[in-house]
Structure formats: structure tokens, C-alpha cells
Amino acid sequence: MHCKNIRAFFLLFSFMAIVALAFSAQSANQVVTFSVTAINEIAVSGNPGALVVTAATAGSQPNEAIDNSTTYLISSNGTNMKITGSINAAMPPGVSLKINLAAPTSGSSAGDVSLGIDSTDLVSGTGKVAEAGKTITYKLSATVAAGVVVNAHTTVTLTLTDGN
Amino acid sequence: MKSAVHTFLRPVLLVLFLLPLMAAAIDIAVTGDWTDLFITANDLTAGPGSNLTGQYESNIDQATIDIVNTAGNSDSWRVDVKRTDTTWGSTAVLAVRRYDSGYGEGSISGGLAYQTVGTTDMSFFSGTGDRTGIRIQLKISNVSLSLSPGNYSSTISYTVVDL
Numbered sequence: 001m002h003c004k005n006i007r008a009f010f011l012l013f014s015f016m017a018i019v020a021l022a023f024s025a026q027s028a029n030q031v032v033t034f035s036v037t038a039i040n041e042i043a044v045s046g047n048p049g050a051l052v053v054t055a056a057t058a059g060s061q062p063n064e065a066i067d068n069s070t071t072y073l074i075s076s077n078g079t080n081m082k083i084t085g086s087i088n089a090a091m092p093p094g095v096s097l098k099i100n101l102a103a104p105t106s107g108s109s110a111g112d113v114s115l116g117i118d119s120t121d122l123v124s125g126t127g128k129v130a131e132a133g134k135t136i137t138y139k140l141s142a143t144v145a146a147g148v149v150v151n152a153h154t155t156v157t158l159t160l161t162d163g164n
Numbered sequence: 165m166k167s168a169v170h171t172f173l174r175p176v177l178l179v180l181f182l183l184p185l186m187a188a189a190i191d192i193a194v195t196g197d198w199t200d201l202f203i204t205a206n207d208l209t210a211g212p213g214s215n216l217t218g219q220y221e222s223n224i225d226q227a228t229i230d231i232v233n234t235a236g237n238s239d240s241w242r243v244d245v246k247r248t249d250t251t252w253g254s255t256a257v258l259a260v261r262r263y264d265s266g267y268g269e270g271s272i273s274g275g276l277a278y279q280t281v282g283t284t285d286m287s288f289f290s291g292t293g294d295r296t297g298i299r300i301q302l303k304i305s306n307v308s309l310s311l312s313p314g315n316y317s318s319t320i321s322y323t324v325v326d327l
Contacts, residue, residue, distance in 0.1 A: 073213025132213030
């Protein structure tokens with residue numbers, strides 16, 4: 001009886017070996033890795049037209065000159081980013097240049113903001129975004145004290161940066 | 165004494181007879197990883213305001229698979245594929261295809277079109293007999309700016325099943 005058990009064990013083992021062989025599987029691995037860098041790109045469609053303050057209502061400061069012919073484009077995979085703005089040189093005394101950026105879908109605009117040589121927040125809280133055609137509105141104002149200013153140019157720099 | 169020989173020797177001989185068959189289990193080997201994909205602002209389709217290209221293909225010979233140690237040209241097998249993520253972008257889709265048939269006297273079929281690699285085994289291609297140098301091409305798609313900056317990694321497992 002004992003011998004029969006041993007023989008049965010060997011036969012069972014052999015059968016299991018055959019079954020295991022029939023369904024045997026071998027594996028090999030391959031690693032796939034990719035990296036996404038921080039992408040924060042902003043650009044403008046072009047230069048606005050000349051802003052010329054020409055008219056005033058009697059008894060009031062001259063009327064603002066307004067241009068909304070340009071747009072900006074933004075691509076970012078960051079979160080809580082912001083757009084800041086600055087100009088390369090201070091405006092002449094009595095002259096003010098304001099900018100207003102339409103906010104992307106994710107983000108909020110600060111509205112009309114006076115530009116200076118120090119960066120100022122224009123849009124905040126932007127998330128992952130790829131949008132174009134966001135309107136830029138410039139408003140140039142001058143007080144009567146500014147007098148006549150001829151052919152002044154300034155460069156506006158928009159920067160997409162971390163808002164944290 | 166004779167009974168003892170029959171009892172012990174015959175099963176042992178049977179196992180010894182089976183051992184060469186067990187040694188003939190089909191082997192699979194994969195050579196080549198894909199670790200040099202860096203997605204940057206240069207991958208924006210049209211610069212600022214646009215999204216990423218979204219789809220990236222490896223070289224056609226990013227990896228090669230060898231199926232060896234079959235019992236002969238009539239020995240059928242199937243290769244299954246799956247992925248195990250280390251860190252993977254939830255939206256990114258990993259796909260794999262067999263670029264060519266490699267070499268060997270056996271046959272090979274299926275797997276020429278890209279198929280998405282999931283987290284459970286799925287049939288990739290099948291064949292018979294030894295085949296070596298089967299070139300494998302990979303594709304990662306559905307990559308957009310919604311994917312946060314970082315490193316993403318997954319391990320693809322190719323399993324040969326002896327049919």
C-alpha cells in the first residue's frame with residue numbers, strides 16, 4: 001500500500017509536469033520612460049497701433065486713447081501661474097499706459113493695470129492651458145500737465161511665471 | 165526486490181524521460197528600452213497658444229524580441245503584452261506594434277497594427293518555431309498640456325505562452 005502511494009505520487013507529479021509544460025510561459029520586460037518639462041510659453045500677435053491722445057471734453061482731462069487690436073497666446077502645463085507686465089522705461093510725467101488682459105479659461109484678470117518698470121500682476125491663477133486670441137487692451141491717458149509728447153515708444157513685456 | 169524496482173524505478177524513468185521536454189520550454193528575450201523621450205515647448209504644434217503634438221513614436225527598432233528554444237517549427241506560441249506602471253500619466257496611452265517578422269523558419273502573425281497596452285495581459289502576436297530579431301515599435305499618444313511636468317515610467321512585460 002505504501003509503495004502504491006509512492007508510485008501514485010510519482011505519476012501525479014509527472015502528470016502535473018506535463019500540464020505545467022503545456023501551459024508554460026516566460027516573460028521579458030522593457031522599460032518605457034518619458035519626461036515632460038515645464039512648458040510656459042506666451043506670445044503676442046503683434047504691436048498695437050499708435051495710441052494718440054487727441055481730444056478732450058471741455059473742463060475734463062483729455063480722453064483716453066484705446067487700442068484692442070492685439071491678442072496674446074498662451075501655452076502652459078503649470079498650475080497657478082500668473083502673467084505679469086512691465087515697460088522698459090517710465091512713462092513721461094502726466095502720461096499713463098494701462099493694460100488689460102482678457103483672462104484665459106483658467107485664470108482671472110486684474111482688469112486695467114497701470115504699467116511701470118516694475119512687474120505688475122495682470123492675470124493670476126492660470127492652470128493648464130493652450131489658448132490663443134486673448135484680447136489685450138491698451139489705454140493711454142495724459143493729463144494736460146503732460147503737455148505735448150511726440151513719438152514716444154515703450155516696450156511692454158508680458159511674462160508668464162509661477163504664481164505661488 | 166522486483167516489486168521495489170517496478171515501484172520506484174519506473175516512475176523515476178518516466179520523470180527522467182520528461183525532463184528533456186521540460187527543458188524545451190520556450191524562451192522570450194527583449195532587448196531595448198525607450199527612455200529618451202523628452203517633451204518640451206518645442207513639441208507645441210504651433211508655438212504659444214497651441215497644444216502638444218500629442219503623439220510620439222519610437223524608432224522602428226526600439227526593441228527586438230527573440231522567441232527561442234521551441235520544440236520545432238510546428239511548436240505554436242503566443243506573445244501577450246501588458247504594462248505595469250511606476251508613474252504614468254493618466255491620459256497618456258501606450259501602444260505597441262510588431263514592425264516586422266524577424267528571422268527564423270517558423271511562422272509569425274498578428275501584431276502589425278498598434279494596439280494599446282493595458283495593465284492586464286492581452287494577445288500581441290503569435291507564431292510557431294523560433295523567431296529572432298522581431299522589431300518592436302512603441303507609441304505614446306494623448307499627451308497634452310494637461311499632463312503635469314514630471315517623469316513617467318512603465319514596464320512592459322512580454323510573455324510567451326506555449327500553446
